[in-house]
Amino acid sequence: MRVVIAGGGLVGLSLAGLLRRRGAEPVVLERMEPGEYVRRGFMLGHHSYEALEELGVLAGIRARGRAIAPTPDGSSAAVAVEVGRLLHRLAEGIPVRYRHTVTGLLRDPSGRVTGVIAEGPDGTEELHADLVVACDGMRSRVRGMAGLAAEFMPLAEAKIEWMSPVPTEEVFSMKYLSDGGHIGFFSWPEGSFGWRSMDRCGREAAVAPGIAAFAEAFAALLPESADGVRGLVSTDELHYGEQDLLTCPEWWTPGVALIGDAAHFLGPETGASAGIGIADAHALAQALAMFPADADAACAAYTAWRAPAVRPLEAMDPSRSRLLGAPIPEARPEERWPPPAAGA
Numbered sequence: 001m002r003v004v005i006a007g008g009g010l011v012g013l014s015l016a017g018l019l020r021r022r023g024a025e026p027v028v029l030e031r032m033e034p035g036e037y038v039r040r041g042f043m044l045g046h047h048s049y050e051a052l053e054e055l056g057v058l059a060g061i062r063a064r065g066r067a068i069a070p071t072p073d074g075s076s077a078a079v080a081v082e083v084g085r086l087l088h089r090l091a092e093g094i095p096v097r098y099r100h101t102v103t104g105l106l107r108d109p110s111g112r113v114t115g116v117i118a119e120g121p122d123g124t125e126e127l128h129a130d131l132v133v134a135c136d137g138m139r140s141r142v143r144g145m146a147g148l149a150a151e152f153m154p155l156a157e158a159k160i161e162w163m164s165p166v167p168t169e170e171v172f173s174m175k176y177l178s179d180g181g182h183i184g185f186f187s188w189p190e191g192s193f194g195w196r197s198m199d200r201c202g203r204e205a206a207v208a209p210g211i212a213a214f215a216e217a218f219a220a221l222l223p224e225s226a227d228g229v230r231g232l233v234s235t236d237e238l239h240y241g242e243q244d245l246l247t248c249p250e251w252w253t254p255g256v257a258l259i260g261d262a263a264h265f266l267g268p269e270t271g272a273s274a275g276i277g278i279a280d281a282h283a284l285a286q287a288l289a290m291f292p293a294d295a296d297a298a299c300a301a302y303t304a305w306r307a308p309a310v311r312p313l314e315a316m317d318p319s320r321s322r323l324l325g326a327p328i329p330e331a332r333p334e335e336r337w338p339p340p341a342a343g344a
């Protein structure tokens, strides 16, 4: 079966490796340069372990990272690691057509998708495929072109994140705040990364109190993070964001399947989105191996296997519950960021 993978991120690379292990030779199209990525601390969730073990990547990642919530069998709930370690390891041995952007879909007269139009350094080309797999992230262009619906839910709160070059003794800690928000951090051998929910007030107001005030307020709420957060020197190291959750009612249409962030995005405190996406890749690779001449049967099997695993995670996402749940109390003043103005 001819498979085109749109997007060479964590999930597209995992799918390519898993298909190659099953004898297929998918074409991977990635719009970025080889090796280009944003350096950051990463919590690799246990959902990914089976796929990464099969790819021969898990032991190396464990050795370069730190175990979060180790279990007696030598495993752990997650591994804290710099994300580049995982991306580069997954890319090893995978032919990827970098600097190629999927800009259109080919269709037969019945409307079935039969390939992609890609733009690269040498111009525009058409690539025919029995299945195009959208691994092009949350804002997936392929999903939109295929006509698959995406339901975005803006989170009620914003998030502020930091990454410090200073590791901490504790590997991980997270707490809920009185308004249902959350604060947490994790540490890998070369640094630490933290986040907290906060008012949706825009970046300027979020960083206005300055880096020292931010670090002290963060460390007061989460003392285990103190060494890491006090290693910050500038508000340029604070990243403010207003996020959406994403769910897609359908994960495939004839000729196109969605996996990873193109199919679903969970709230930040789950730390599970990538692991679930890598497990999607595992299930789809296996479904394609079982139905090598029938992409639709493979997609139907994929959905039948993955829906019972993924839909409950979407439904139980704590961020979603906050959006749909009971009225949220006001946070205690010492837990608010930015702090309430004096006298307010």
Ligand SMILES: Cc1cc2nc3c(=O)[nH]c(=O)nc-3n(C[C@H](O)[C@H](O)[C@H](O)COP(=O)(O)OP(=O)(O)OC[C@H]3O[C@@H](n4cnc5c(N)ncnc54)[C@H](O)[C@@H]3O)c2cc1C
Pocket (backbone or CB within 6 Å): 006, 007, 008, 009, 010, 011, 012, 029, 030, 031, 032, 040, 041, 042, 043, 044, 045, 100, 101, 102, 103, 135, 136, 137, 138, 141, 142, 259, 260, 261, 262, 271, 272, 273, 274, 275, 277
């Ligand atoms: C700040 C931050 C921190 C996070 N931390 C964690 C964490 O700790 N743990 C966790 O599990 N998850 C985390 N996530 C989520 C995690 O990064 C994603 O779930 C994961 O990267 C999804 O992988 P993906 O391959 O599906 O999508 P992406 O990583 O978005 O990759 C999509 C790829 O497709 C390419 N692409 C896009 N459009 C096209 C096109 N038209 N043609 C060709 N290529 C295209 C992009 O360049 C990109 O390389 C975090 C996300 C963010 C933003």
